[in-house]
Amino acid sequence: MSVDLLLSPGFIIIGAAVLLCLPTARWRKIVVGVAPLLALLRLWALPTGSHGTVAVATFNLDLLHVTATGRLFASAFLLAVWLGGMFAAASASRRELISAYVYAGSAISVTLCGDLITLFLFWEAMAVTSAVVIWSARTRAAWSAGMRYLLIHLFGGVILLAGIALWYSTGGSLQLGVLQRPSLGYWLIMAGFLVNTGAPPLSFWIADAYPQASPTGMVFLAAFTTKTAVYVLISYFAGADILIPIGLYMAIYGALYALREDNVRRILAYSIVNQVGFMVAAVGIGGEMAINGATAHAFAHIMYKTVLLMGAGSVMLSTGEQRGSALGGLARRMPWTSACVLIGAAASMGVPLTSSFVTKSLILEAAAEHHLSMVWLTLIICSAAVVFNAGVRFPYLTLFQPQQSEAVEHGHDPGTLSRVAMMLTAAICLLVGLFPGYFYTLLPYPSNYHPYNVAHILEQLQLLLPAALLFFISLPLTTPVGQIQLDTDWLLRRPLLAMWHNGIMRLLALGLRSRDYAVASLVRGYTLLFHYHGPRGILARSWPTGSIALWVALMLVSYVILFTLRSMDMATFIKLYLHG
Amino acid sequence: MIHLPVALVVIPLLGAAVCVLFRRSFIAWTVALAAAWSGFAISILIAVYIMKIGTLSYSIGGWPPPWGIAYHIDYLNSFVLLIVSGIAAVVMPYARTSVNYEIEEDSQAYFYCLLLICLAGLLGITVTGDAFNMYVFLELSSLSSYALIGMGKRRRALTAAYQYLVMGTIGATFLLIGIGLLYNLTGTLNIHDLAHQLAVNNIIGSHNRTLLTAFAFIIVGLSLKLALFPLHLWLPNAYTYAPSVATIFLASTATKVAVYMLLRFCFTILSGGFIFKLTLGKILLIPALAAILIASMVAIFQYDIKRMLAYSSVAQIGYMILGISLATPLGLSAGILHLFNHALMKGLLFMVMGAVNYRIGAVYLNDFRGLGRTMPWTMAAFVVGGMSLMGIPLTAGFISKWYLVQAALEKGWWPVAALILIGSLLAVIYIWRVVETAYFNPAQEMEAESSGEAPLSLLLPMWLLVLANIYFGIDSSIPVELAGRAATLLLGGAS
Amino acid sequence: MDNRVPRKPVIFCAVATALLVLADLLPYHHEGPHLPSLYIGISFIGCGALILLAIIIGWLVGRREDFYER
Structure with missing residues (x-):
C-alpha cells in the first residue's frame, strides 16, 4: 500500500519533475509527453472511493481519496499539464518546467486528498511553486509581481491554517466532506479558499501576477490555482449561500475590468475571474445540477483558457508584444494559431457545438431551477459579456484587427510540438461540445440534461450576436491606450508597501548580522566535528x-x-x- | 528433503576438505562454486517448504530434542539462510578474478577452503536449534574469518586480524558464559526447550539475577560480534584490510548472522521478547542511534573508501538494531528486512571496491577521479548501490527505511524518525563525495593507460546485485512477506 | 491606433441579429412563458450597461500605465 501511495497521480507528476532535471532537451520532451499520460492512466485505474492513509503523529494524512469530482478535476489538470508541457517544452526554461510540474502535481494531489491537513500542505506547495513559475520569466516586473502574488497566497495560507486549527479544536472533522455548523473556523477556512479563487477584495492578484509570467508559464498558471479553489469549495462548502453574491461579484468584476484592458493576457486573466465567478456562484447554489455545472464548467474552462493562452503565448513568443494596441493583422501569418484560438474563443462564449455551451448551461439551468431569478439574470448578462473579453475582444485585438505595429511582422506559428499541443487542446474543447452525453457521465451526479434543442441554441445565439454587434460598434469607446484601472491592490501597493519597505530594511540588517554569526558557528562546528570524527579523531582512529x-x-x-x-x-x- | 538442513552444513565442510586435498586454485574454486550454489539451491528448497508447510525440524543422529542436537528452521532462519547462501552464490563467481589478483597462487586453495568453512559456520549458526551448537558454529566461522582477513595484501591486515581475533574471542567467550549461565538455570541447551523451561518455571517474571547477568553477557558478546557501537572498533580495520572477496562476503553475511542470533536469544528464548519490550529495547536504542549518527559522520571524513563503507556498515547495523529495539511487529520486520537489503547494497558496494581495486590497485578517494568515464558500468553500479544506501525510492534501501520510519512514527517516537532521516542525509553526503570525484573530477594522467572497464567476471555478479537492488526496491513483496512473518513469529512467542 | 468602427463585422452581426429576431417570430416551441426576443433585449441592455459602467470606472480609477513604477 505504501508503494501504491507513492504512485498516486500527483506524486507521479512530482516525480516526473525530478526527471525533468535531466540536462538533455530530448529526454525532457519525452518525459513531458509521457509522464502525465501515465498519471492519467493511473488515475482512471483507481476506483472511486479508494483510500490511502499515512499516519503522522496523531493525524491520519489521507493522501489519496478518489472522488468523482476530484477525479474530473485531476483529469483536467493532468490534461493541462500534459498539453501545457508539450507547448512549453521547446521554449520554456528548465526551472519553469520543473516548478510547473511540482505545482501541477501539488494541485492534483489537492484534488485527490482526503483531509484538510494534507490539503493544506499541498496548498502551500502550490503557492510557492507557482510563484517560482512566475519568477521564471526573469524580468524585474515578474519578480515583484511574483513577490506580491506569493505574499497574498501565503496570507491566504495563514488564514486557512488558522481556520483548520480552530475548526479542529472546536471538534470539527478534518475529513473530506461538506462542513456544517458555521463557526469562526468555518469562515476562516472558507476565506482561505476564497483567496485562491480571486474573490473580493483580493480579486486583483490574477490579473496582476499571471500576465507577468513567461508566455508559456501563464498557460500553466491559469489552469491550477483558481480551479483547485473551486474544487475545494465544492468539496467543503457546497450550498453555502454566501458564495452566490461572491460569485456574482467576481463574474461582474471580471467582465468590467476586462472591458477596457489593453494587455491581451490581462484580458484573459480578468476573464478567468469572470468564469470562476460562475463556478463559485454555482457552488453557492448547491444541488446536484449546480455542482455538476461547476465541475463541468471548470473542466471546460481549463481547456479553452489553455488554448487561448497558448495562442497568446505563441503571439508573444514570436512578436514579443502583448498589448492589444500593438498587435493585429496576424491571422494570415499564424493560420494554425488563429484557427485554434477561434475554436477556443467560441468555446469560451458557449457557441453551440463547443464545450462551454454544454457546461455553462448547466449552471444557468440550476439557477433557474432554484428560482433565483436575479442570479440567473446576472449570470446571463455576464455570459453575454464574455464577448467583451475572451470571446471576441481577445481574438479580434490579437489576431484579426488591422495591423497596428511593426512588431507583428515577425509573427509566425510555433514549432510542431507546440502546434500539436494547441490543436489537441482545441480538439478537446470541440469534443466536449459535440458529445455532451458522454461527458455528462463523468460528472459527480447523474444528469439527464439535454443541451441541444432549437430553443436553447437560438437563445444562446440571440445572446451572443447582439453583444458582438455592440462590441464592434462601441470599439472606439473601449480602447484606452496606456491606461490601467486601479484596484484594491492600490491599498497594498502604496501605503502598506511603504511600511513593508521599512520593515524589510530592518529585517535585512538583522539577517546580515545573524548570517555572520551562523557562518562563524558553522566553521567552529565543522572544526569540532573534524576533531572527533576526522580520520585522526578519537571516534575514527584505530x-x-x-x-x-x-x-x-x-x-x-x-x-x-x-x-x-x-x-x-x-x-x-x-x-x-x-x-x- | 529430510536431510536437507544438515546437508547445508555438510556440503561446504566437505568442500573445504576437498579444496585442501587438491591444492589447485582452479579446482578449489570450482568446488567452492558448486558448494555455494548447491547451498543456495537447498536454501530455496527449504524456504519453499517453510512457506508451504511450516517449520522444519531435524534431529541429528535420530536423537530427539532436548537430548540430541536438533536443527530447527522457521521463517526467520530460512530468510537468513537465503541471505547468506544467496550472497555466497553471487560472490563465488566474482571470487575467481579478484582472488587471482589479490592473493598469491599458493594460498588461493586455502582461501577458498577458509571461505567454505566460514560459510559452513554461518549456515550452521542459522539452522541449528541448539544454543551450544550455535556457539561452536560461531567459533568455526569466526576462526576462519580471522584467517581470511589476515590474508589481505597489506601488512596491516595482520594487525587487523589479530585485533578482530582478540575481540571476537572475547565476544564468543561472553556468549559462552551467557549460555553456560542459562544452562545452569534450566539444565537444557535446546533453544525451544530453554524458552519452555524459563516460562514454565516462572524464571522470567521473577527478576532472576542469573538470567539478567546471562543476558548481559550474551548481549555484550553479540554486540561485539555484530559490531554495535561502541564495540565496533574491530570492524573498520578488518573490512578495510581484508581481501575484497572476504570483505564482500563478511560484510553482507557475518554481521547479519550475529543479528539473527540476537533475535533468537532475545525473542525466542525470552518468549516473544517479553523482557525485551520492557527493558532491553530502550537500552539498545541508544547505541543504535549513536551508531547511525556517529559512524555516518566518521564515514564522511574517510579518504579510504573501503573504510568509509565499513563505517557506513556500522551505521546500517545501527538501523537494524534500531528496528529490533522498537520491538513492535512493524519495527521488527523493518529490522529484519534491513538485514536483507543491507546485504544486497553493501555486497554490491564492496564488489565495486573490489573491481576498482582490481583496475587501479587502491580505493582512496583520489583514485576515483575520472572513473565515471573509464569504468562506466562499475561506477553506475556504485551509484545504484549508493542510492540504495541513502534510501532513494525505487531502490531496496528505501523500502526498509520507509518501514523503519513508519515503525518509529507508529510508536510516536518523532525524534527517532528524524534521526533516521538525518542518517540518510549523512549517507547522501558521503556517497556524493565519491560520485562527485568519479564523475566531475578529471582523470589522473598517469593511470590513463592502465585503467579500463572491469572484466566481465566481476561485472556480471555486480550487476546481478544492481538488478536485485532495483527489483526489490520496486517489487518488495517477497522479502516484506518473509520478514513480516518472521516478526510475528518472534513476537508471538516460541512456537 | 485607429479608432474607427470596423465595417464588415458590424454588418455581419447586424444582419445575423435581425435574422434571429425574425426566427423568434416563427412558431417554434419555447419552454414556459417566453417573450419574443427576450434574450436579445437582455443582451443589449445588459451589455450596454456594462460598457457604460466600464467607462465610468475608467474615468474614476483609470491611471497612467506607469502609475506604480513612478
Whole structure:
C-alpha cells in the first residue's frame, strides 16, 4: 500500500519533475509527453472511493481519496499539464518546467486528498511553486509581481491554517466532506479558499501576477490555482449561500475590468475571474445540477483558457508584444494559431457545438431551477459579456484587427510540438461540445440534461450576436491606450508597501548580522566535528586492542546495571546488592 | 528433503576438505562454486517448504530434542539462510578474478577452503536449534574469518586480524558464559526447550539475577560480534584490510548472522521478547542511534573508501538494531528486512571496491577521479548501490527505511524518525563525495593507460546485485512477506 | 491606433441579429412563458450597461500605465 501511495497521480507528476532535471532537451520532451499520460492512466485505474492513509503523529494524512469530482478535476489538470508541457517544452526554461510540474502535481494531489491537513500542505506547495513559475520569466516586473502574488497566497495560507486549527479544536472533522455548523473556523477556512479563487477584495492578484509570467508559464498558471479553489469549495462548502453574491461579484468584476484592458493576457486573466465567478456562484447554489455545472464548467474552462493562452503565448513568443494596441493583422501569418484560438474563443462564449455551451448551461439551468431569478439574470448578462473579453475582444485585438505595429511582422506559428499541443487542446474543447452525453457521465451526479434543442441554441445565439454587434460598434469607446484601472491592490501597493519597505530594511540588517554569526558557528562546528570524527579523531582512529577490551568490560558492567535497574525499581536494586 | 538442513552444513565442510586435498586454485574454486550454489539451491528448497508447510525440524543422529542436537528452521532462519547462501552464490563467481589478483597462487586453495568453512559456520549458526551448537558454529566461522582477513595484501591486515581475533574471542567467550549461565538455570541447551523451561518455571517474571547477568553477557558478546557501537572498533580495520572477496562476503553475511542470533536469544528464548519490550529495547536504542549518527559522520571524513563503507556498515547495523529495539511487529520486520537489503547494497558496494581495486590497485578517494568515464558500468553500479544506501525510492534501501520510519512514527517516537532521516542525509553526503570525484573530477594522467572497464567476471555478479537492488526496491513483496512473518513469529512467542 | 468602427463585422452581426429576431417570430416551441426576443433585449441592455459602467470606472480609477513604477 505504501508503494501504491507513492504512485498516486500527483506524486507521479512530482516525480516526473525530478526527471525533468535531466540536462538533455530530448529526454525532457519525452518525459513531458509521457509522464502525465501515465498519471492519467493511473488515475482512471483507481476506483472511486479508494483510500490511502499515512499516519503522522496523531493525524491520519489521507493522501489519496478518489472522488468523482476530484477525479474530473485531476483529469483536467493532468490534461493541462500534459498539453501545457508539450507547448512549453521547446521554449520554456528548465526551472519553469520543473516548478510547473511540482505545482501541477501539488494541485492534483489537492484534488485527490482526503483531509484538510494534507490539503493544506499541498496548498502551500502550490503557492510557492507557482510563484517560482512566475519568477521564471526573469524580468524585474515578474519578480515583484511574483513577490506580491506569493505574499497574498501565503496570507491566504495563514488564514486557512488558522481556520483548520480552530475548526479542529472546536471538534470539527478534518475529513473530506461538506462542513456544517458555521463557526469562526468555518469562515476562516472558507476565506482561505476564497483567496485562491480571486474573490473580493483580493480579486486583483490574477490579473496582476499571471500576465507577468513567461508566455508559456501563464498557460500553466491559469489552469491550477483558481480551479483547485473551486474544487475545494465544492468539496467543503457546497450550498453555502454566501458564495452566490461572491460569485456574482467576481463574474461582474471580471467582465468590467476586462472591458477596457489593453494587455491581451490581462484580458484573459480578468476573464478567468469572470468564469470562476460562475463556478463559485454555482457552488453557492448547491444541488446536484449546480455542482455538476461547476465541475463541468471548470473542466471546460481549463481547456479553452489553455488554448487561448497558448495562442497568446505563441503571439508573444514570436512578436514579443502583448498589448492589444500593438498587435493585429496576424491571422494570415499564424493560420494554425488563429484557427485554434477561434475554436477556443467560441468555446469560451458557449457557441453551440463547443464545450462551454454544454457546461455553462448547466449552471444557468440550476439557477433557474432554484428560482433565483436575479442570479440567473446576472449570470446571463455576464455570459453575454464574455464577448467583451475572451470571446471576441481577445481574438479580434490579437489576431484579426488591422495591423497596428511593426512588431507583428515577425509573427509566425510555433514549432510542431507546440502546434500539436494547441490543436489537441482545441480538439478537446470541440469534443466536449459535440458529445455532451458522454461527458455528462463523468460528472459527480447523474444528469439527464439535454443541451441541444432549437430553443436553447437560438437563445444562446440571440445572446451572443447582439453583444458582438455592440462590441464592434462601441470599439472606439473601449480602447484606452496606456491606461490601467486601479484596484484594491492600490491599498497594498502604496501605503502598506511603504511600511513593508521599512520593515524589510530592518529585517535585512538583522539577517546580515545573524548570517555572520551562523557562518562563524558553522566553521567552529565543522572544526569540532573534524576533531572527533576526522580520520585522526578519537571516534575514527584505530584503538589499541587492550583499551577496546576495557570498553567491553565497561559495557558489560553498564548493561548488567541497566538491565537490573530497568527490571526493578531503584530501591529494590540497592537492597538486593547491598544486603545480598 | 529430510536431510536437507544438515546437508547445508555438510556440503561446504566437505568442500573445504576437498579444496585442501587438491591444492589447485582452479579446482578449489570450482568446488567452492558448486558448494555455494548447491547451498543456495537447498536454501530455496527449504524456504519453499517453510512457506508451504511450516517449520522444519531435524534431529541429528535420530536423537530427539532436548537430548540430541536438533536443527530447527522457521521463517526467520530460512530468510537468513537465503541471505547468506544467496550472497555466497553471487560472490563465488566474482571470487575467481579478484582472488587471482589479490592473493598469491599458493594460498588461493586455502582461501577458498577458509571461505567454505566460514560459510559452513554461518549456515550452521542459522539452522541449528541448539544454543551450544550455535556457539561452536560461531567459533568455526569466526576462526576462519580471522584467517581470511589476515590474508589481505597489506601488512596491516595482520594487525587487523589479530585485533578482530582478540575481540571476537572475547565476544564468543561472553556468549559462552551467557549460555553456560542459562544452562545452569534450566539444565537444557535446546533453544525451544530453554524458552519452555524459563516460562514454565516462572524464571522470567521473577527478576532472576542469573538470567539478567546471562543476558548481559550474551548481549555484550553479540554486540561485539555484530559490531554495535561502541564495540565496533574491530570492524573498520578488518573490512578495510581484508581481501575484497572476504570483505564482500563478511560484510553482507557475518554481521547479519550475529543479528539473527540476537533475535533468537532475545525473542525466542525470552518468549516473544517479553523482557525485551520492557527493558532491553530502550537500552539498545541508544547505541543504535549513536551508531547511525556517529559512524555516518566518521564515514564522511574517510579518504579510504573501503573504510568509509565499513563505517557506513556500522551505521546500517545501527538501523537494524534500531528496528529490533522498537520491538513492535512493524519495527521488527523493518529490522529484519534491513538485514536483507543491507546485504544486497553493501555486497554490491564492496564488489565495486573490489573491481576498482582490481583496475587501479587502491580505493582512496583520489583514485576515483575520472572513473565515471573509464569504468562506466562499475561506477553506475556504485551509484545504484549508493542510492540504495541513502534510501532513494525505487531502490531496496528505501523500502526498509520507509518501514523503519513508519515503525518509529507508529510508536510516536518523532525524534527517532528524524534521526533516521538525518542518517540518510549523512549517507547522501558521503556517497556524493565519491560520485562527485568519479564523475566531475578529471582523470589522473598517469593511470590513463592502465585503467579500463572491469572484466566481465566481476561485472556480471555486480550487476546481478544492481538488478536485485532495483527489483526489490520496486517489487518488495517477497522479502516484506518473509520478514513480516518472521516478526510475528518472534513476537508471538516460541512456537 | 485607429479608432474607427470596423465595417464588415458590424454588418455581419447586424444582419445575423435581425435574422434571429425574425426566427423568434416563427412558431417554434419555447419552454414556459417566453417573450419574443427576450434574450436579445437582455443582451443589449445588459451589455450596454456594462460598457457604460466600464467607462465610468475608467474615468474614476483609470491611471497612467506607469502609475506604480513612478
